[in-house]
Structure formats: structure tokens, C-alpha cells
Amino acid sequence: MTDSMALTKDTRIALNDGNTIPIIGLGTYASPDVPKSLGEEATKIAIDLGYRHIDCAYIYGNEVQIGNAIREKIADGTVKREDIFYTGKLWCTFFSPELVRKGLEKSLQDLQLDYLDLFIMHWPFSLKVCEINPDKPFVYDDVDFCATWEVLEACKDAGLVKSIGVSNFNRKQLERLLSKPGLKYKPVCNQVECHVYLSQSKLQAYCNSNDIVLVAYSVLGSHRDKNWVDLTTPVLLEDLVLANVAAKYNRSPAEVAMRFILQKGIVVLAKSFTVARLKQNLGVFDFELKPEDMKTLEDLDKNLHYGPFKEMKQHPEYPFHDEY
Numbered sequence: 001m002t003d004s005m006a007l008t009k010d011t012r013i014a015l016n017d018g019n020t021i022p023i024i025g026l027g028t029y030a031s032p033d034v035p036k037s038l039g040e041e042a043t044k045i046a047i048d049l050g051y052r053h054i055d056c057a058y059i060y061g062n063e064v065q066i067g068n069a070i071r072e073k074i075a076d077g078t079v080k081r082e083d084i085f086y087t088g089k090l091w092c093t094f095f096s097p098e099l100v101r102k103g104l105e106k107s108l109q110d111l112q113l114d115y116l117d118l119f120i121m122h123w124p125f126s127l128k129v130c131e132i133n134p135d136k137p138f139v140y141d142d143v144d145f146c147a148t149w150e151v152l153e154a155c156k157d158a159g160l161v162k163s164i165g166v167s168n169f170n171r172k173q174l175e176r177l178l179s180k181p182g183l184k185y186k187p188v189c190n191q192v193e194c195h196v197y198l199s200q201s202k203l204q205a206y207c208n209s210n211d212i213v214l215v216a217y218s219v220l221g222s223h224r225d226k227n228w229v230d231l232t233t234p235v236l237l238e239d240l241v242l243a244n245v246a247a248k249y250n251r252s253p254a255e256v257a258m259r260f261i262l263q264k265g266i267v268v269l270a271k272s273f274t275v276a277r278l279k280q281n282l283g284v285f286d287f288e289l290k291p292e293d294m295k296t297l298e299d300l301d302k303n304l305h306y307g308p309f310k311e312m313k314q315h316p317e318y319p320f321h322d323e324y
């Protein structure tokens with residue numbers, strides 16, 4: 001638990017390599033039917049509002065637009081490059097050691113940036129082919145993520161990325177990476193799904209004990225994109241217990257859902273392309289949930305993954321067979 005009233009939108013958490021990460025970040029994933037220009041507009045507005053941490057990925061197909069937004073806000077004097085914390089993700093088809101740097105360079109080229117602040121392995125498994133299309137199946141590959149990691153370390157040494165980390169790794173996978181012979185840099189973070197229905201307490205405890213920051217995605221209950229999310233799952237922001245807690249504080253369920261994760265000392269990502277919500281989501285630093293309400297929300301945990309990526313269940317590196 002952090003000294004939560006001391007949190008502000010500008011709070012940064014120390015990473016194990018000496019860099020820092022802003023505690024709140026803008027998510028930029030939107031389903032393919034959403035025009036990419038909306039992400040560009042939202043990112044510019046978000047930077048104007050004070051967001052400094054932008055989470056994106058090659059596979060979201062929008063790094064050109066998000067890069068445009070960042071560079072425009074640098075060009076108009078709103079921010080300097082060093083004020084922005086940009087996270088990119090190595091997609092699973094770039095895990096072969098000879099492809100890792102190419103994957104990163106593709107992102108840098110699309111963004112037209114010289115470096116990324118954070119570059120993370122998007123998932124622990126490698127793929128030969130990935131078409132996000134139900135008619136074209138994924139083709140598994142067997143590249144060991146430890147081999148991928150060594151190239152990421154070299155990319156950090158080359159100055160192409162400030163920090164390197166992972167996403168969607170379970171405890172055993174983190175253990176394997178941490179005990180890799182010759183490990184030069186520990187992952188600075190593990191970005192995972194985390195919200196009131198999936199509080200990740202055990203994974204957080206393990207990460208804390210190894211100086212790895214947990215970064216939470218789908219804090220608001222996910223994008224509910226039918227390509228990734230089972231739409232029969234309950235809608236998080238409609239939870240009655242969450243609504244009751246929110247009513248006590250005269251806040252929205254979204255604000256309480258975010259505040260809950262922040263008070264656990266976890267970095268929060270929240271996606272919105274709507275101005276009013278972008279503002280609301282940045283306004284979660286002027287109230288504090290009492291311990292009894294934190295406990296009530298903790299009890300909502302039911303280990304629900306909105307994005308279980310179940311097409312990968314047969315892959316040897318599928319992370320969600322284990323409890324955490």
C-alpha cells in the first residue's frame with residue numbers, strides 16, 4: 001500500500017534500472033473499426049490535459065498516428081520529448097533474435113521517435129504467423145523468450161530504449177527470466193490485466209519482492225472488443241458493489257476502479273478517446289478510498305480475465321494455466 005494521498009497525476013514510480021514511470025498512463029488500443037485518427041486526436045488532448053505516459057503497441061496498428069500526436073505536442077511547445085513516457089511492445093512474431101531489433105526499429109520509424117522509454121514483450125509466447133482474423137489461425141513458434149530478452153538488452157545498451165520489461169508473464173515465466181544465466185537487466189515491469197475482478201495480489205507480491213513494477217491494463221473492465229473479449233462476461237463498470245462504493249464518495253465507478261488500483265501501488269493504464277472521460281480519469285488524485293472500502297473492492301476478485309487470449313491455450317508458454 002502506498003501513501004495514497006501523496007499521489008498526484010505527476011507521481012512517478014522508480015524502476016529497477018534507475019528510470020521512473022508515471023503512475024497513470026493513457027491506453028491507446030481501439031478495435032479495428034475505430035478510425036485511427038481518433039487515437040491521434042485523443043492523444044493530443046490527453047497531453048494538453050497533463051497525461052505524460054502513453055501506452056501503445058505495434059499490433060494496435062496506430063503508432064503512426066500516436067507518434068504524430070506526440071511530435072505535434074513537442075513541436076507546439078506543450079511538452080519536451082523527455083516529458084513523455086512512451087511504451088511500445090514487441091509483438092510475438094518478432095521474437096526470433098534476428099527480428100527483435102527490426103520490430104523495435106519498425107515502431108521507432110512509424111512513431112518517428114529516436115527512442116522509446118519502455119519496450120516490453122507483449123506476451124511470453126512466440127508466433128510464426130498472426131492474423132487477427134478468425135479465418136486465419138495463429139501459427140505457434142517455439143522461440144525461447146530468454147533469447148529474445150538478450151536482444152532487448154542490447155537494444156537498451158544501444159540507446160534505442162530506456163527501459164525493457166515484459167507483459168502477461170506469470171510467476172514461473174518471470175522466475176525463468178530472472179534466473180537466466182548472464183542476465184544483464186531485470187525486466188523493469190510486468191504489464192498485466194488487473195482490476196477489481198482480477199486484483200493480482202499474489203503476482204504483485206512476487207513482483208514487489210523482485211523490484212518489478214506491476215502495470216495494470218483493462219482497469220475499467222477492458223475495451224470489450226469482440227475480437228479479444230468474451231462478451232458474456234460481466235461489465236465491470238456496472239458492478240453493484242463498485243457502484244455503491246462510488247456513490248459513497250460521489251464519484252463514478254470508473255474513478256473508484258482506477259483509484260483502487262492506484263492505492264495498491266500499481267501503475268494504471270486507462271483508455272479513453274472521449275474528452276470528458278480523459279479529464280475524469282486524470283482527476284482520481286483528489287480523493288482516497290478508506291481501508292474498509294479497499295477491502296470491499298478486494299473481495300470482488302474472481303480471477304476473471306477479460307482478455308484470456310484463449311486461442312493460445314495450447315501454446316507451451318500460455319501464461320494463464322497457472323493460478324498467477
Ligand SMILES: NC(=O)c1ccc[n+]([C@@H]2O[C@H](COP(=O)([O-])OP(=O)(O)OC[C@H]3O[C@@H](n4cnc5c(N)ncnc54)[C@H](OP(=O)(O)O)[C@@H]3O)[C@@H](O)[C@H]2O)c1
Nearest residue numbers: 027028029217218219220221222223254270271272273274
Ligand atoms: N499488454 C497487453 O496485452 C494489453 C492488453 C489490453 C490492453 N492494454 C493496454 O491497456 C489499455 C487500457 O486497457 P483496455 O483498452 O482494455 O481498456 P480500459 O482502459 O479498461 O477501458 C476502456 C473502455 O472504457 C471506457 N472508458 C474510459 N474511461 C471511462 C470512464 N471514465 N467512464 C466510463 N467508461 C470509460 C472507454 O470508452 P471511451 O474511449 O469511449 O471513453 C473504453 O471503452 C489499452 O488501451 C492498451 O494500451 C495492454
